[in-house]
Amino acid sequence: MNILILDDEPVIREVLRAVLERNGWETREAGTASDGLALLSRETFDLLLLDLMLPDRSGMEVLAEVRTRYPELPVVVVTAYTSVESAIAAMREGAFHYLPKPFRNDEVVHVVKQALEKRRLVAENRALKAKLEKGGGGELSELVGRSLAMEKVFETARQAAAARSTILVVGESGTGKELVAKALHRLSPRAAGPFVTVHSGALPPDLLESNLFGHTRGSFTGAVADKKGLFKAADGGTIFFDEIGTVPLETQAKLLRVLQEREFLPVGAVEPQRADVRVIAATNADLSKMVQEGRFREDLFYRLSVITIPLPPLxxxxxxxxxxxxxxxxxxxxxxxxxxxxxxxxxxxxxxxxxxxxxxxxxxxxxxxxxxxxxxxxxxxxxxxxxxRSVPRPNLLPQDGLSFKDAVASYEKSLLSAALHRAGGVQKRAAELLRLKPTTLNEMLKRYGMLPRDARESDPVLPAQRLERSTY
Ligand SMILES: Nc1ncnc2c1ncn2[C@@H]1O[C@H](COP(=O)(O)OP(=O)(O)OP(=O)(O)O)[C@@H](O)[C@H]1O
Ligand SMILES: [Mg+2]
Incomplete structure (x- = not known):
């Protein structure tokens, strides 16, 4: 922290410097407005202590200049008790605080600490804003995307993060479901708590349950000690069920109970335990279809999908x-x-x-x-x-409601046109490019009226310019 002391009285500067440096802050000194402003333009300061009575210019003038040139630099005005009015005027001009002379050392420290804290907050705020503007997502900034679809995701995520309700993140593989789940946690009031991921996929039901809820010593062979489950580990934070669709039906029933009652039974235990957790689940499967097929509990599905965040495919x-x-x-x-x-x-x-x-x-x-x-x-x-090798897809569903036949024709025409263009108007070469017989190509050109009038019957080789005029 670098503090500029701008005061014409050497004794005051001396005292201030001693107090500030004792607290670990660095200081620079100036006795006139012009020296002070010169220092400000050369170095970066975190705070300015400004005497309002300067020999060369009025302190108020200096204050106004500092406020416009360095709007984020907090200024503490140092004035005599007798000039409270000017101190108040200075505050109106944007000074952070004033220090009446004579001051006590602890007053100096207190005011300076407050001013520096404010400076820190302003800087933090600005950094946050910059992040928000750059990434589009602010706290969600790891999630890149500016499309309307992603803006919608950010919007829902911001609103949903604060609540305690369960969130279901739905999307194809690789769309960022886990990334969103983590962002939701970071944005939530539980951000300081743990984020625990459950990969239910590969586990048989009993192992999954002992992982989730824990077990007591001796509850099964190999359970040599009490073991805390993932729910307990997530206490005060978020538990994330990746691929919730793979949780077996019997475990689903127990999961529902945790969601409803907020308590669970470790394997082998008689006393239920409580854990304060927020549940986020993700799936790339169609859960409602799984419900219809009897592979996923309907009640759990409704419970989980209170808030659903669909992630668009790329x-x-x-x-x-x-x-x-x-x-x-x-x-x-x-x-x-x-x-x-x-x-x-x-x-x-x-x-x-x-x-x-x-x-x-x-x-x-x-x-x-x-x-x-x-x-x-x-x-x-x-x-x-x-x-x-990817080929750009033609616009498969034309906006203007072309019929199937017209859409196909339009695509054929654009292929023909592109091939002819590349072939410099030589039909034989265009046919090769499209792996068509030259006669077929010629017939198609005729059918689509893509041949210049005088060339329709006889001349199979067309000058490029003429073609361009007649192509689409
Ligand atoms: N919007 C995004 N911005 C930046 N990186 C992203 C974005 N979405 C996904 N990613 C990156 O792509 C990778 C896949 O994301 P993630 O693991 O979250 O997807 P997923 O939906 O959980 O996939 P899966 O269903 O395969 O588990 C990660 O490395 C992640 O960092
Ligand atoms: Mg994933």
């Missing part, structure tokens, strides 16, 4: 891809101790055109691999075959 929010690429490449680079590579436009286009069935995780893996393979540049060559 292919439905492609506008987030550039932002994600930037964030994931940077993350991968720092994890692998590399500098951040550039991504060529053609690589970016391929990333954009791919459909990402594995969602963000697939993108993350592709980029990490590319980072390791490429030397400072990510180009097509570094991308997996599946990505490199």
């Amino acid at each position: 292919r439905e929010r492609k506008e987030d891809i550039p932002l994600l690429v930037e964030a994931l490449v940077a993350r991968a680079a720092s994890e692998n101790g590399r500098s951040i590579p550039s991504v060529t436009p053609s690589a970016m286009k391929a990333l954009f055109d791919h459909d990402w069935p594995g969602n963000v995780r697939e993108l993350e893996n592709a980029l990490e691999r590319a980072l390791v393979l490429g030397h400072g540049v990510i180009d097509l060559d570094q991308l997996p075959d599946s990505v490199r």
Whole structure:
């Protein structure tokens, strides 16, 4: 902490410096307004102690200048008891506090501490705001996304985090369910408490239950001591059920009881135990369908899905891809101790055109691999075959309500047009590109009225310009 003492009386400066340095703060001194302002422009200060009676300029003037030039710098005004009015005027001008002369040492320390604390809060606030603006999510900033779909996710998450109700996060594999669950915990009043994840998937029911609820010594062979379960471990925090759909039916009944009564029975125990936990569950399965099929308890489903957060698959929010690429490449680079590579436009286009069935995780893996393979540049060559070969999908459902037949025709026409363009108007080459017989291509061009009038019958080789005029 660096504090500037601006006062024309050497004795006062001396006393202030002694008090402040005893408290571990660094100080600089100036005796005139111009010296003080010069110091302010050269160094960064955390606080200004300002005498209102300066030889060269009025303290109020200096205060006004400091407020405009360094709006975040707290100012404590030092004045004589007799000039309370000017102190009040200074506060109105934005001084943080005033220190009446003569002052006691502990008063100085107290006021300075308060002012520095305020400075810290202002800085913290600003950092938070910057984070919010940059990542789009604030506390959710690990979650990259600016698309409308993701904004909706952030919105629901912010609202839901504070409540105690159970939250169900639904989405395809790799869409960020676990990331959202953790963000919900961090945003909640339980953030300081534990976050415990349950992977129910691979476990047989009895093992899962002893993991969840704990067991008493001797309750089964091998239970040599009392064991605390995951519910107890999550006391005061959040318990996250990853892939809740894999919890066996019999365990589901017990889970429902915990959700309703907030208590559970360790395996082999007679006394139920209590734990104050918030439950978040995630699934990529269609739970309502599982309910219909009798594989998931309906009552548990309703209990869990009080608040549901659906995560959109990446292919439905492609506008987030550039932002994600930037964030994931940077993350991968720092994890692998590399500098951040550039991504060529053609690589970016391929990333954009791919459909990402594995969602963000697939993108993350592709980029990490590319980072390791490429030397400072990510180009097509570094991308997996599946990505490199992706073809942009035609707009499958046209907005203007084309019929199926018209939509197919429109796609055919754009293929023909693209091939002819690439072939410089030479039909034979265009046919090769599309692996069509030249006669078939010619028939299609005729059918779609894509041949210039005078070339329809005779000339199979068309000048490119003429073609361009007539193509779509
Ligand atoms: N919006 C996002 N911004 C940044 N990274 C993301 C985002 N969504 C997912 N990720 C990253 O993608 C990877 C997969 O995310 P996560 O494990 O949360 O997905 P999941 O839905 O739980 O997947 P699964 O169903 O396969 O378990 C993680 O490395 C995560 O950091
Ligand atoms: Mg997961």
